[in-house]
Amino acid sequence: MTTIKDALTQQGCDASLIDVIQRILSASKDISFRLQQGALAGVLGSTEDENVQGETQKKLDVISNDLLKDALKQSPYVHGIASEEEDFAVPGNDGGQYLVTYDPLDGSSNIDINVSVGTIFSIMNTTGNSDLGEDFLQAGSNQVAAGYVLYGPSSILVITTGQGVSMWTLDHTIGEYVLTNAKVQIPEQTKxxxxxxxxxxxxxxxxxxxxxxxxxxxxxxxxxxxxxxxxxxxxxxxxxxxxxxxxxxxxxxxxxxxxxxxxxxxxxxxxxxxxxxxxxxxxxxxxxxxxxxxxxxxxxxxxxxxxxxxxxxxxxxxxxx
Missing domain, CATH: 3.40.190.80 (D-Maltodextrin-Binding Protein; domain 2)
Structure with missing residues (x-):
C-alpha cells in the first residue's frame, strides 16, 4: 500500500515538508472523528464569539483551529501559522522554514445540518522577513504544497506539491489515508x-x-x-x-x-x-x-x-x- 509519506518522497519532497503535511493530516483525522460523532461529541452549535471576519464561530471552528494550530506549533519546521480564526499570524519556531495558512473548517454553517465541510491548507517557504505578518504576503505561485480534506460520507484528502493532484480516502479501520486517484484531471468542458x-x-x-x-x-x-x-x-x-x-x-x-x-x-x-x-x-x-x-x-x-x-x-x- 502506498502511503502519503511514500508518495511525497517519490515526488522529491524533503523530510521537513513531509513532517508538516503529516501533522496537518493527523489533526484532520481528529476533526473527522469529531464530525462523525456530531451531537454525541457536543460539537454542534455556535459559540458567542466572532472571528476576525465578523462571522459567528461554530464550536467546531474553534476546536478545529486549535487542533491544527497545536499540531503545527509542535513541528520544528513551521515558522508561522495564519488561520481564518486568528486575528494575526501566529509564531511557530524560529528555525522553521515553512509558513502554513489554513481554513480549519470551511463551510461550517453546514455542520448542524450534516452537510459536507472541509479543511483547506497552504504551505509556503518563509522569506526571512522579520515581520511575520509581512512574511506571509506572497503570491500563490510561491506555494510548495496545498490541499484540502473533505469531510463527507467519506473523508477525502486532495493534495498537490506541484506535480499533479492526487486523491486519498481515509480508511478508518487502519487510521490512514489510502490512495484512490493518483492523477486527478478536470475535464476541459462542462455543463x-x-x-x-x-x-x-x-x-x-x-x-x-x-x-x-x-x-x-x-x-x-x-x-x-x-x-x-x-x-x-x-x-x-x-x-x-x-x-x-x-x-x-x-x-x-x-x-x-x-x-x-x-x-x-x-x-x-x-x-x-x-x-x-x-x-x-x-x-x-x-x-x-x-x-x-x-x-x-x-x-x-x-x-x-x-x-x-x-x-x-x-x-x-x-x-x-
Whole structure:
C-alpha cells in the first residue's frame, strides 16, 4: 500500500515538508472523528464569539483551529501559522522554514445540518522577513504544497506539491489515508455551474450577462444546457469540479462595494487555485490569474472563478469585453 509519506518522497519532497503535511493530516483525522460523532461529541452549535471576519464561530471552528494550530506549533519546521480564526499570524519556531495558512473548517454553517465541510491548507517557504505578518504576503505561485480534506460520507484528502493532484480516502479501520486517484484531471468542458443565485441582483454586469447566457440553454449564445449546483462550502464545490468538471463562481457584489470579494485569498483562493491548475483547470479573479495576485493582508478577500478551462476562459471573456 502506498502511503502519503511514500508518495511525497517519490515526488522529491524533503523530510521537513513531509513532517508538516503529516501533522496537518493527523489533526484532520481528529476533526473527522469529531464530525462523525456530531451531537454525541457536543460539537454542534455556535459559540458567542466572532472571528476576525465578523462571522459567528461554530464550536467546531474553534476546536478545529486549535487542533491544527497545536499540531503545527509542535513541528520544528513551521515558522508561522495564519488561520481564518486568528486575528494575526501566529509564531511557530524560529528555525522553521515553512509558513502554513489554513481554513480549519470551511463551510461550517453546514455542520448542524450534516452537510459536507472541509479543511483547506497552504504551505509556503518563509522569506526571512522579520515581520511575520509581512512574511506571509506572497503570491500563490510561491506555494510548495496545498490541499484540502473533505469531510463527507467519506473523508477525502486532495493534495498537490506541484506535480499533479492526487486523491486519498481515509480508511478508518487502519487510521490512514489510502490512495484512490493518483492523477486527478478536470475535464476541459462542462455543463455545470455553481453560484449563489440569491445574490444575482448584486452582481456586476459581466457576471449578470454570463449567467444569463448559461441559463438561456440551447437557444442562447453558448448553445448548450447547463445544470446549477450549490453546496455553500467551497471544499465541496471544488471537489465536485475536480471529480467531474464544472465552474464555481463567487464574484464581487455591490452589497459591500469596498470589499473586492467574499472568499479569502491566502487560505481559500490560493490553495484551491494551485490544486485546480495542477489538475488542468483555471482559476482567476475578475481581473487576473489567482496565483499572480500580490496579497496586501492575510485576510484579504477576492472574487473567485475556477474550474473547467473552457468555461473559466468564457467567464473571463465577459469581464475583458
Amino acid at each position: 455545470e455551474f455553481a453560484i449563489n443565485m440569491s445574490n444575482q441582483r448584486f452582481w456586476a454586469e459581466p457576471v449578470q450577462n454570463y449567467v444569463a447566457d448559461l441559463l438561456a440553454g440551447e437557444e442562447g449564445p453558448i448553445g448548450k444546457r447547463f445544470n446549477m449546483r450549490w453546496v455553500a462550502a467551497m471544499v465541496a464545490e471544488v471537489h465536485r469540479i475536480l471529480t467531474r468538471g464544472g465552474i464555481f463562481m463567487y464574484p464581487w457584489d455591490s452589497r459591500e462595494p469596498n470589499k473586492p470579494g467574499k472568499l479569502r485569498l491566502m487560505y481559500e483562493g490560493n490553495p484551491m487555485a494551485f490544486l485546480v491548475e495542477q489538475a488542468g483547470g483555471l482559476c482567476c479573479t475578475d481581473k487576473e490569474r489567482m496565483l499572480d495576485v500580490q496579497p496586501t493582508e492575510i485576510h484579504q478577500r477576492v472574487p473567485v472563478f475556477l474550474g473547467s478551462k473552457e468555461e473559466v476562459e468564457r467567464a473571463a471573456s465577459y469581464h475583458n469585453s
